[in-house]
Amino acid sequence: ETGVTQSPTHLIKTRGQQVTLRCSSQSGHNTVSWYQQALGQGPQFIFQYYREEENGRGNFPPRFSGLQFPNYSSELNVNALELDDSALYLCASSYPGEGTYGYTFGSGTRLTVV
Amino acid sequence: AQSVTQLGSHVSVSEGALVLLRCNYSSSVPPYLFWYVQYPNQGLQLLLKYTTGATLVKGINGFEAEFKKSETSFHLTKPSAHMSDAAEYFCAVPDRGSTLGRLYFGRGTQLTVWP
Numbered sequence: 001e002t003g004v005t006q007s008p009t010h011l012i013k014t015r016g017q018q019v020t021l022r023c024s025s026q027s028g029h030n031t032v033s034w035y036q037q038a039l040g041q042g043p044q045f046i047f048q049y050y051r052e053e054e055n056g057r058g059n060f061p062p063r064f065s066g067l068q069f070p071n072y073s074s075e076l077n078v079n080a081l082e083l084d085d086s087a088l089y090l091c092a093s094s095y096p097g098e099g100t101y102g103y104t105f106g107s108g109t110r111l112t113v114v
Numbered sequence: 115a116q117s118v119t120q121l122g123s124h125v126s127v128s129e130g131a132l133v134l135l136r137c138n139y140s141s142s143v144p145p146y147l148f149w150y151v152q153y154p155n156q157g158l159q160l161l162l163k164y165t166t167g168a169t170l171v172k173g174i175n176g177f178e179a180e181f182k183k184s185e186t187s188f189h190l191t192k193p194s195a196h197m198s199d200a201a202e203y204f205c206a207v208p209d210r211g212s213t214l215g216r217l218y219f220g221r222g223t224q225l226t227v228w229p
Contacts (some may be wrong), residue, residue, distance in 0.1 A: 004157075033215045040123075042204050042219030054215060090157055092215070099215045100208035101146070101165070104141070105157035 004029075004093055005104035013113050018079045021109045023091035025072040026053060029104070030096055032074045034066060037088040037108070078111075086113045116141055116207040120220035128228050133177075133192040137205030137222045140186070147188040148206040148217065149179055158204065164188060175199070200227045 005024040025032055031050045035043035045058035049068035063079040064095050072093070078085055089109045094102040120134040125205040139145055146165050150158040162173025175198075179190045187207060205220040 006157075031215055035217075040221070042206075042221050043217070044219075045216045048215045058216070092158075094215065096115070100148075101163065101216050103215070103217070105150075105159070107155070107157040110155075 004091060004104050004106035006089075006091055006109050008109060009107070010110045011112070013081050013108040013111065015081055015083060015113055017081050018077065019081060019111060021076040021078075021089050021111070023074045023093070023106055025074065025091070025093035026104060027072055028095055029072055029093035031099065032068055032091055033096070033103075034074075034076045035090040035092065036060070036085075037090060038084075039087070043090055046076070081113045083113050086111060115210065116145060116218045118147075118207050118218060118220040120203075120205050120223050122223055123221065124224045124226065126226040126228060127195045129197055130194050131200065133190070133195045133225065135190040135203050135205075135218060135225065137179075137188045137190065138186050139188060139205075139207050141207065145207045145225065147179075147181060148208070149173065149177070149188075149190050149212045150203045150204045150206060150219075151175075152222075154201075160192070161203075195225075195227045197227050197229065198226055 007022045033048040034046040037043040047057040052068045065077045068074040091104040092105045117140045119138045148163045149161040162171045164181045172178045177192045202222045206217040209216045
């Protein structure tokens with residue numbers, strides 16, 4: 001399987017709700033990072049997972065959490081949604097040792113919080 | 115932390131004209147540098163990257179960028195714009211000396227190409 005697939009492509013949630021976004025990485029990509037891209041901004045690093053463990057986090061609160069599974073899929077969970085969480089969420093994965101140099105990005109999930 | 119600054123949030127050119135998108139980085143050591151393109155409703159696609167060696171880097175779709183240490187710049191150029199180049203462009207720099215897969219992105223430059 002090639003490429004990185006994210007689902008859903010769009011969703012709308014109400015403030016205070018919880019949401020789960022999914023990413024299916026290319027086979028062999030055991031490093032996955034998540035980014036938040038607010039409207040008119042560049043992507044901001046949320047966190048990275050390597051071999052199913054979180055191994056780095058950006059300036060995001062604990063209500064942003066993730067999971068990575070052995071089948072190269074991963075999830076981003078956001079609890080207690082706030083209006084400012086409205087953004088495009090991108091996942092990026094790479095082969096071991098490549099890090100940012102070998103990133104493949106998914107097309108993103110557009111989250112709207114109302 | 116690393117950072118990049120993209121001068122000009124919007125750039126408009128006519129088809130066939132030169133494209134110049136500006137990026138300046140803030141780093142005490144020569145960084146690695148990337149340019150990504152984002153088409154509407156899509157993710158990020160790598161255009162080109164500078165790691166070491168030749169300072170003029172050629173990428174996809176006819177784009178190239180030159181790393182200038184003295185100016186701390188990594189501007190993106192294309193000699194002749196095409197309608198299909200209309201997109202948002204991001205300059206980015208990774209963490210150095212870290213295994214963390216983190217990129218620091220600029221705020222982006224929206225390129226409009228007029229017929």
